[in-house]
Amino acid sequence: MKKINIVSFSILAVFPFLIALVALVSITYGTKDISAMTVWQAMAAFDPSNVDHQIIRTGRIPRVAAVLLVGAFLAVAGAVMQGITRNYLASPSLMGVNDGSAFVITLAIVFFPGLPNYQMILLSMLGSALGAGIVFGFGSLIRNGLSPVRLAIIGTVIGTFLSSIATAIAMYFQVSQTVSAWYNTKVHMVDMDMLILSIPFGLTGLVLALLSAKAITITSLGEDIAMGLGQKTKAVRIISMLAVVCLTGTAVALVGKIAFVGLVIPHITRFLVGVDYRYIIPCAAVIGAFFLALCDVLSRYVNYPFETPIGVLTALVGVPFFLYLVRKHGGEKRA
Amino acid sequence: MLILLILLASYLHITNGVFDMSVMDVIKTLLRIEANPKFDLVIFEFRLPRIVIAGLVGIGLGLAGVVLQGITRNGLADPGILGINAGAGAAVVIFMFFFQLKLVSADMSSWLSILMMPLFGFIGGAIAAILIFSFALKNGHLDMQRLILTGIAINSGFGALSLFLSLKMSAQDFESAAIWMAGSIYNANWIFALTMLPWLLVLGMYVYRKSHLLDYFQLEEDSITSLGIAVEKEKMKLLLASVGLVSACVSVSGSIGFIGLMAPHIAKQLVGIQHRFVMPVSALIGAALLILADFIGKTVFAPSELAVGIVVSIIGIPYFLYLLVKSKA
Numbered sequence: 302m303k304k305i306n307i308v309s310f311s312i313l314a315v316f317p318f319l320i321a322l323v324a325l326v327s328i329t330y331g332t333k334d335i336s337a338m339t340v341w342q343a344m345a346a347f348d349p350s351n352v353d354h355q356i357i358r359t360g361r362i363p364r365v366a367a368v369l370l371v372g373a374f375l376a377v378a379g380a381v382m383q384g385i386t387r388n389y390l391a392s393p394s395l396m397g398v399n400d401g402s403a404f405v406i407t408l409a410i411v412f413f414p415g416l417p418n419y420q421m422i423l424l425s426m427l428g429s430a431l432g433a434g435i436v437f438g439f440g441s442l443i444r445n446g447l448s449p450v451r452l453a454i455i456g457t458v459i460g461t462f463l464s465s466i467a468t469a470i471a472m473y474f475q476v477s478q479t480v481s482a483w484y485n486t487k488v489h490m491v492d493m494d495m496l497i498l499s500i501p502f503g504l505t506g507l508v509l510a511l512l513s514a515k516a517i518t519i520t521s522l523g524e525d526i527a528m529g530l531g532q533k534t535k536a537v538r539i540i541s542m543l544a545v546v547c548l549t550g551t552a553v554a555l556v557g558k559i560a561f562v563g564l565v566i567p568h569i570t571r572f573l574v575g576v577d578y579r580y581i582i583p584c585a586a587v588i589g590a591f592f593l594a595l596c597d598v599l600s601r602y603v604n605y606p607f608e609t610p611i612g613v614l615t616a617l618v619g620v621p622f623f624l625y626l627v628r629k630h631g632g633e634k635r636a
Numbered sequence: 637m638l639i640l641l642i643l644l645a646s647y648l649h650i651t652n653g654v655f656d657m658s659v660m661d662v663i664k665t666l667l668r669i670e671a672n673p674k675f676d677l678v679i680f681e682f683r684l685p686r687i688v689i690a691g692l693v694g695i696g697l698g699l700a701g702v703v704l705q706g707i708t709r710n711g712l713a714d715p716g717i718l719g720i721n722a723g724a725g726a727a728v729v730i731f732m733f734f735f736q737l738k739l740v741s742a743d744m745s746s747w748l749s750i751l752m753m754p755l756f757g758f759i760g761g762a763i764a765a766i767l768i769f770s771f772a773l774k775n776g777h778l779d780m781q782r783l784i785l786t787g788i789a790i791n792s793g794f795g796a797l798s799l800f801l802s803l804k805m806s807a808q809d810f811e812s813a814a815i816w817m818a819g820s821i822y823n824a825n826w827i828f829a830l831t832m833l834p835w836l837l838v839l840g841m842y843v844y845r846k847s848h849l850l851d852y853f854q855l856e857e858d859s860i861t862s863l864g865i866a867v868e869k870e871k872m873k874l875l876l877a878s879v880g881l882v883s884a885c886v887s888v889s890g891s892i893g894f895i896g897l898m899a900p901h902i903a904k905q906l907v908g909i910q911h912r913f914v915m916p917v918s919a920l921i922g923a924a925l926l927i928l929a930d931f932i933g934k935t936v937f938a939p940s941e942l943a944v945g946i947v948v949s950i951i952g953i954p955y956f957l958y959l960l961v962k963s964k965a
């Protein structure tokens with residue numbers, strides 16, 4: 302482990318440039334193309350009466366910032382989940398974490414309308430914890446329930462259940478529209494206040510993930526080895542689940558449910574940098590940010606001039622990848 | 637007994653709604669005593685076709701569920717969970733996209749295109765089924781967990797495809813496409829009922845005649861072959877028949893999951909494991925469940941309506957989890 306991991310350092314060195322590039326593309330191109338010069342002016346010398354400047358400041362920049370953050374959050378959340386459960390299919394969207402957030406937010410909109418944004422983020426995190434709690438609780442109730450394939454089935458089914466109930470509640474109290482504005486993917490209408498608020502919450506999650514990275518690596522080698530090395534497995538699990546909850550809760554609160562990023566990116570990262578989570582976590586963050594920003598740019602061009610939901614693009618990559626994983630690994634435990 | 641249950645559900649369904657009616661009114665209208673044009677409209681144009689379609693879809697899904705569970709020897713198989721629904725749904729959306737079918741205002745002039753829809757659904761469902769089985773087949777054996785997981789993936793893949801296409805549609809087409817994705821029957825009319833009836837009759841008869849085969853399939857692979865049955869061929873035929881049934885249902889009502897899961901299990905608890913009996917009972921249970929679910933969806937949430945597919949999920953998922961707990965790992 303002492304050897305410096307060259308691949309991960311080059312990833313960490315190269316991807317910021319790629320991210321900057323895709324961010325620039327994302328800001329300059331769109332339904333209305335804006336020159337890079339104007340973008341610079343909008344940043345340096347903001348002119349409120351200039352429509353282009355307004356578009357950049359209130360539309361394009363928050364949007365690209367949000368997808369970058371969410372991409373990083375979801376990828377890290379997925380990596381942590383996969384490492385800690387040794388389940389190669391673990392990811393926020395498959396394990397009902399996303400749906401838990403959406404469920405609690407629905408309840409909040411119905412019963413406590415007009416909550417301030419930071420409370421919404423907290424509730425969203427609470428929901429993530431609830432979703433994950435139900436899924437893993439149920440998984441440990443049944444025999445072999447924590448095996449990758451079974452847990453994925455349980456997660457999807459419970460996720461569907463939570464979102465069905467949320468739909469029913471929203472329908473009954475006639476707030477469907479408000480609710481769907483909350484948790485359907487909404488990269489094109491990111492709320493600036495929410496964006497700023499989400500940074501501390503998300504960073505907390507990232508820091509927690511980084512702090513527990515070494516312990517996750519050990520856990521991912523297997524329960525016996527971890528115990529043998531004197532690891533406090535329970536404490537590690539709690540801290541890393543807290544990180545997942547922070548990251549996913551913030552991501553859902555910011556842009557809604559986006560599937561497959563948290564599943565695919567950790568696998569790609571592990572393939573590139575190996576099994577050490579001290580490298581995996583930061584690399585997953587940058588690759589995830591780049592990937593989602595790229596999907597976001599593409600989503601504007603697939604059906605130009607109309608936007609395609611970003612989830613369609615992540616599914617395009619995610620579904621074949623998912624099938625490949627299931628075919629290759631079946632029921633074995635590894636991550 | 638079951639028929640009584642269906643009648644009870646239909647009774648609830650027909651008398652309640654945004655416009656409440658007394659039983660006497662309904663009977664009078666149905667038997668043409670003191671016909672009242674207002675009641676005629678509500679009953680014959682809105683409620684009756686809806687009940688009939690809910691019943692027919694329930695029958696189709698109940699039958700397809702029995703067949704799928706029989707050939708996969710997997711108690712958790714269901715057309716919705718396996719992704720066959722999603723495949724058929726996506727094909728129907730593609731069809732609507734290219735033919736600009738105005739289903740919201742369906743009338744006799746679009747007769748032909750409505751007749752075509754189950755066919756398209758069938759192609760999509762068959763593609764989904766082939767995909768699922770080719771991925772889940774491992775050394776010639778169907779692995780149940782892979783089957784479900786592949787179904788989940790196929791579901792979200794076809795779901796994304798449908799969403800993408802439906803967003804390219806005109807507003808009116810989008811509305812009808814949205815119905816397919818949610819699984820709902822609120823725009824039921826008689827044309828739909830007539831379209832799916834032949835599929836249901838022909839394929840229903842076919843699978844019923846083959847029900848003894850499903851009994852054999854529960855045996856070990858070797859012993860079936862020694863009985864002189866071309867196992868793979870028969871399985872394929874039955875699979876296609878059930879895809880046909882599902883497609884006819886999906887082209888009318890959209891994707892409704894879990895009926896095909898619940899009905900066969902309840903039926904087996906009632907009448908044992910012989911498919912000769914399980915099949916009709918499961919069909920009737922499916923019908924009763926769906927009529928009841930549609931009734932819940934339209935009354936509990938009045939004046940808005942909850943898609944019947946969501947009601948069925950809320951009831952069906954706990955049942956699925958219960959089965960998962962019970963089944964051996």
